[in-house]
Amino acid sequence: MKRFRLTNNNWDEVIKKALQVLNEGGLVVYPTETCYGIAVDATNERALAKLLAYKTFRGSKPISIAVSNIEMAKKYVTLNEMAENIYRNYLPGPITVVSMGKGNLRPPVVSKQGSTGVRIPEYRFTLQMIEEFGRPLTATSANVSYKSHPYSIDQLIKDLPKKSESLIDMYIDAGKLAHNVPSTILDTTMNTLTVLREGRDKFEDAVLQSTLLEESVTKSAKETSDMGESFSKEYLNGLEGSTVIALSGELGSGKTQFTKGIAKGVGVKELVNSPTYTIINEYEYDSKILAHMDTWRLTDEKALERSGLMEHLQKGNTVVIEWADKFYQEIEEICRKKNIPMYKVTFKYISLEEREVRIYGTN
Amino acid sequence: MVLTKELLKNKPLILAIDTSCDDTSVALLRGREVISSELSSQTELHSEFGGVVPDLAKRLHEENIEGVYNRALNNNPGMINNVDYIAVTTGPGLAIDLEVGIKYARELAYRYSKPFVPVNHMEGHLFSSLLLNSKGNGLVSDDDLVNSFPALGLLMSGKHTELIYIEEIGNYKKLGQTLDDAAGEAFDKVGRILNLGYPGGPVVTEFAKKGTHGVITFTTPMKNSNDLNFSYSGLKTAALYKSKELREQGIAEREWIYDFCRGFVDAVTDSVIIKLKKAIELNPDVKTVFVGGGVFNSEEILRSVGTVVRSYNLKYYFPEIEYRSDNAGMIGVSAYFNILQEKYLTDRDDIESVDRDPRLSL
Numbered sequence: 031m032k033r034f035r036l037t038n039n040n041w042d043e044v045i046k047k048a049l050q051v052l053n054e055g056g057l058v059v060y061p062t063e064t065c066y067g068i069a070v071d072a073t074n075e076r077a078l079a080k081l082l083a084y085k086t087f088r089g090s091k092p093i094s095i096a097v098s099n100i101e102m103a104k105k106y107v108t109l110n111e112m113a114e115n116i117y118r119n120y121l122p123g124p125i126t127v128v129s130m131g132k133g134n135l136r137p138p139v140v141s142k143q144g145s146t147g148v149r150i151p152e153y154r155f156t157l158q159m160i161e162e163f164g165r166p167l168t169a170t171s172a173n174v175s176y177k178s179h180p181y182s183i184d185q186l187i188k189d190l191p192k193k194s195e196s197l198i199d200m201y202i203d204a205g206k207l208a209h210n211v212p213s214t215i216l217d218t219t220m221n222t223l224t225v226l227r228e229g230r231d232k233f234e235d236a237v238l239q240s241t242l243l244e245e246s247v248t249k250s251a252k253e254t255s256d257m258g259e260s261f262s263k264e265y266l267n268g269l270e271g272s273t274v275i276a277l278s279g280e281l282g283s284g285k286t287q288f289t290k291g292i293a294k295g296v297g298v299k300e301l302v303n304s305p306t307y308t309i310i311n312e313y314e315y316d317s318k319i320l321a322h323m324d325t326w327r328l329t330d331e332k333a334l335e336r337s338g339l340m341e342h343l344q345k346g347n348t349v350v351i352e353w354a355d356k357f358y359q360e361i362e363e364i365c366r367k368k369n370i371p372m373y374k375v376t377f378k379y380i381s382l383e384e385r386e387v388r389i390y391g392t393n
Numbered sequence: 394m395v396l397t398k399e400l401l402k403n404k405p406l407i408l409a410i411d412t413s414c415d416d417t418s419v420a421l422l423r424g425r426e427v428i429s430s431e432l433s434s435q436t437e438l439h440s441e442f443g444g445v446v447p448d449l450a451k452r453l454h455e456e457n458i459e460g461v462y463n464r465a466l467n468n469n470p471g472m473i474n475n476v477d478y479i480a481v482t483t484g485p486g487l488a489i490d491l492e493v494g495i496k497y498a499r500e501l502a503y504r505y506s507k508p509f510v511p512v513n514h515m516e517g518h519l520f521s522s523l524l525l526n527s528k529g530n531g532l533v534s535d536d537d538l539v540n541s542f543p544a545l546g547l548l549m550s551g552k553h554t555e556l557i558y559i560e561e562i563g564n565y566k567k568l569g570q571t572l573d574d575a576a577g578e579a580f581d582k583v584g585r586i587l588n589l590g591y592p593g594g595p596v597v598t599e600f601a602k603k604g605t606h607g608v609i610t611f612t613t614p615m616k617n618s619n620d621l622n623f624s625y626s627g628l629k630t631a632a633l634y635k636s637k638e639l640r641e642q643g644i645a646e647r648e649w650i651y652d653f654c655r656g657f658v659d660a661v662t663d664s665v666i667i668k669l670k671k672a673i674e675l676n677p678d679v680k681t682v683f684v685g686g687g688v689f690n691s692e693e694i695l696r697s698v699g700t701v702v703r704s705y706n707l708k709y710y711f712p713e714i715e716y717r718s719d720n721a722g723m724i725g726v727s728a729y730f731n732i733l734q735e736k737y738l739t740d741r742d743d744i745e746s747v748d749r750d751p752r753l754s755l
Contacts (some may be wrong), residue, residue: 116590217592308549
């Protein structure tokens with residue numbers, strides 16, 4: 031007898047049995063607020079191997095884990111600011127938060143890049159079971175690969191190959207579950223707030239030591255662009271060799287608008303738009319190239335190194351860098367070594383339309 | 394080129410390579426039929442519920458390409474001898490990434506004496522709906538295809554938002570494009586504003602499903618502009634302001650975030666529909682609308698656009714889900730059309746002089 035019907039007054043009994051199975055490395059089908067999941071002890075390698083055999087073919091796709099609270103999560107993954115925010119605001123709930131692991135879990139509950147997906151199910155019985163177990167369980171849906179997500183035990187069993195069915199040690203049957211979609215994955219590993227903050231301090235120090243060349247409150251995107259154009263005509267025209275224009279300001283504060291103006295000022299005819307996804311856009315003018323770069327998607331110096339920035343500077347191109355504060359130290363060092371002049375431009379919100387734009391010269 | 398059913402009877406075996414974006418991808422096609430289509434990240438999807446996009450530091454095309462190539466050939470290296478053409482994306486994309494694919498394709502072309510087909514990544518997205526499975530089944534038959542022009546193309550991805558007039562294969566006119574951020578980029582940036590991880594786009598779409606229309610609203614971008622261009626920078630700024638306002642009011646995020654995402658998705662969808670309708674009305678000769686790009690991973694946007702297209706009695710061609718985001722399969726279909734137009738190189742000096750073109754456009 032391995033199927034246990036969950037009622038309002040048999041939780042303790044069912045949990046006791048489940049913990050026994052889990053401690054022995056067994057497989058338990060359990061209810062969540064999305065669909066039925068299949069649990070093994072996520073810290074037991076033999077149990078994980080059994081789970082993979084159960085799932086049949088699934089390549090090397092990692093499996094998420096379920097914990098009972100943020101404290102348990104913190105034993106296995108590092109929570110950055112973004113992750114903390116999501117745990118605080120949305121968990122327990124149908125959301126899986128991906129964070130970098132602390133190295134105490136093994137595949138398949140950790141990806142090749144070292145990250146692990148963690149969720150806290152919004153299902154009281156299951157939370158209590160994990161709490162009492164004291165360790166994370168696997169949080170993968172109970173169906174085998176390529177079958178639909180199970181919302182009842184009968185539906186699950188109907189879809190199961192004989193071999194997989196024989197591997198299950200216990201079913202916790204909570205009847206028909208509400209048809210909620212699988213959990214949403216939020217990946218917090220690409221959060222670069224820390225990089226940004228460290229760079230920003232350095233950038234601000236540098237700005238303080240630089241000469242303020244221009245300062246203006248622009249009243250529209252057009253005015254921000256015009257300011258870029260006049261900057262370009264006054265400071266960039268006829269220059270030999272590379273120049274770096276380092277831009278710093280919040281999302282939507284006018285960095286791309288200013289760059290549109292710079293491009294127009296030097297004589298670029300093409301439409302200039304955001305380089306966030308391409309990392310670097312190139313525009314020809316006269317016999318030179320304007321490289322428009324965005325570090326928004328770059329996570330570390332390694333990414334900066336292989337972005338193509340160095341190549342542009344070697345060729346003597348003019349380079350505008352959005353989010354330059356993120357890697358200010360690295361960019362400053364490159365410019366200093368190569369003796370490349372750098373202008374710094376800061377953008378601040380005044381209102382929905384107005385921006386304070388300041389242009390600083392090289393130190 | 395005027396496509397004919399006769400022409401489409403040629404079904405060369407094409408190996409297609411794309412290194413223009415986050416993933417390294419290689420595909421093998423017979424004409425429009427995909428025999429295999431491999432991505433470097435597909436073994437690293439984070440869980441069965443979603444995937445992780447590698448960032449630039451992990452975008453190691455040089456390290457990935459050999460393995461992905463072998464998988465595309467089903468680990469049967471001899472297969473390359475049967476391939477008729479080697480195709481590769483030459484732009485648009487990041488220069489240093491494009492170079493990796495071009496170099497690899499060039500070496501294959503030399504070593505096995507195969508013609509070399511340069512491909513525009515955007516043309517790949519434009520015709521990603523034309524890919525067939527290995528049994529030759531798909532949305533668009535040869536009959537449909539030869540009768541589909543002139544047509545409109547609507548491309549929406551992280552990098553691009555464009556409306557294209559397709560006179561016929563190989564003859565394009567850009568009708569409109571984004572003046573600043575692409576639609577997909579706006580989704581990811583709003584995800585960032587809301588602190589929802591990266592990439593935030595799919596999450597914003599997911600959360601919008603739980604929201605109610607009209608509770609939190611944003612002005613539809615470029616609603617009254619007379620052209621066919623798009624702009625999402627202003628919407629991004631409006632979203633940032635609105636989120637600051639809501640946070641300052643101290644209401645818990647989960648109380649408003651779903652309606653917020655709902656309002657944002659509605660504004661983007663409206664902006665696209667307004668421009669698409671205008672484009673259709675300005676070009677009454679079009680018979681078909683082709684869509685492509687990762688933004689159409691949102692079934693809701695795919696459906697909303699489809700409803701508009703069908704209301705004009707036009708045919709609506711959209712890619713299967715695995716071909717909406719960047720992939721080499723679609724590079725193969727674009728290569729196929731290039732081959733039919735004899736746009737390929739056989740001379741070693743010509744192949745040698747092929748250069749990456751990061752700003753390539755349709």
